[in-house]
Amino acid sequence: MEFLVSIILQSGRTALEMAIYLLIPVLVVMLSLMKLLEAKGVLTWASNKLAPVSSVFGIPGLGVFAMVKLMFVSFAAPIATLSIMDKGQTVNRQIAATLAMLLVMSQANMVYPLVVVGLNASFIYMSSIVGGLFAAAVTYYLVYRSEDSTELSTEAGLVSPPSKEKNKKTVIQILNEGGQEGLLLVFSMVPLLILSLCVVNLLNQFGVIDLIIPLLTPFLGLIGLPDSVVLPLVTKFIAGGTAFVGVTIDLINQGAITATELNRMAGIALNPFDVVGVALLLTAGRRVQAVLKPAIIGAVAGVVLRAVIHLVVF
Numbered sequence: 001m002e003f004l005v006s007i008i009l010q011s012g013r014t015a016l017e018m019a020i021y022l023l024i025p026v027l028v029v030m031l032s033l034m035k036l037l038e039a040k041g042v043l044t045w046a047s048n049k050l051a052p053v054s055s056v057f058g059i060p061g062l063g064v065f066a067m068v069k070l071m072f073v074s075f076a077a078p079i080a081t082l083s084i085m086d087k088g089q090t091v092n093r094q095i096a097a098t099l100a101m102l103l104v105m106s107q108a109n110m111v112y113p114l115v116v117v118g119l120n121a122s123f124i125y126m127s128s129i130v131g132g133l134f135a136a137a138v139t140y141y142l143v144y145r146s147e148d149s150t151e152l153s154t155e156a157g158l159v160s161p162p163s164k165e166k167n168k169k170t171v172i173q174i175l176n177e178g179g180q181e182g183l184l185l186v187f188s189m190v191p192l193l194i195l196s197l198c199v200v201n202l203l204n205q206f207g208v209i210d211l212i213i214p215l216l217t218p219f220l221g222l223i224g225l226p227d228s229v230v231l232p233l234v235t236k237f238i239a240g241g242t243a244f245v246g247v248t249i250d251l252i253n254q255g256a257i258t259a260t261e262l263n264r265m266a267g268i269a270l271n272p273f274d275v276v277g278v279a280l281l282l283t284a285g286r287r288v289q290a291v292l293k294p295a296i297i298g299a300v301a302g303v304v305l306r307a308v309i310h311l312v313v314f
Helices: 002-039 042-057 061-072 079-087 092-104 108-115 121-143 171-205 208-222 227-239 241-254 259-269 275-284 286-290 292-313
Strands: none
Touching: 002 042, 002 061, 002 108, 002 171, 002 241, 042 061, 042 121, 061 079, 061 092, 061 108, 061 121, 079 092, 079 275, 079 286, 092 121, 092 275, 092 286, 092 292, 108 121, 108 241, 121 259, 121 292, 171 208, 171 227, 171 241, 208 227, 227 241, 227 259, 227 275, 241 259, 241 275, 259 292, 275 286, 275 292, 286 292
16 A cells, blocks of 8 residues: 555656646746737638648648647647537548648647757657648548548638637736636646556556567667667557656656657657547547548558658657
């Protein structure tokens, strides 16, 4: 019993330190800024201007809006946009392409904390866009061809301008709302982070990770990654991106993982393509759930491309 309590307290301490000193400052500031840009119509304008280009890859204007939300807010932010697509006139092929893109790209709540410990943010965003668009195109043109044959219109899925009610709010009110959303987002992440870290620490203590390491060592050696990355990678795919960030920062502070190794594995790990991320995005609606299989196939292609890019560059 004492052993279990010790694991729980250690996991809770790590999760709270990460939330207070990393997630809250970064997400409060970034969400406030994004809220202001959204209220002033900047995001809407940019998304609609990019719609003619994104439509070539099977992504409507709303898909661009979801992409921006993922990259600069969090992995949960695009759910509202996906829900609008699910209930609107967006065809299934476009929803599948958008979902595949989101599963490949790096979410803000993973990128921002890891920048502090050496993650190359500009390169992450570049590889996110390349990998995401590739995944969308593979899904739209190669995988999902059996049902919706409607050609894409550059006007399809455009983002509606902000309401007049939002425009009446002052800048301070908008920034305050964004900051409050940032706090709520972090607080909502803390329970899952504590539980995830508990599971990972228990697996580590009972030697499960030690059993997995020999199986992955030959593959990791081929791509130039050390055994120490097994723990964060297993954590990511089982417990999600938030838990990955906590474990990775702890290992970097201990000197077990270098900044170069972090950037090398970022192509595989920094995305919502895990059990937690997929489950959350599927809450957007029934049509989103229905296109999961083709979206996953496209997402695998996108993640492989991103992984290769990161391994070649770093």
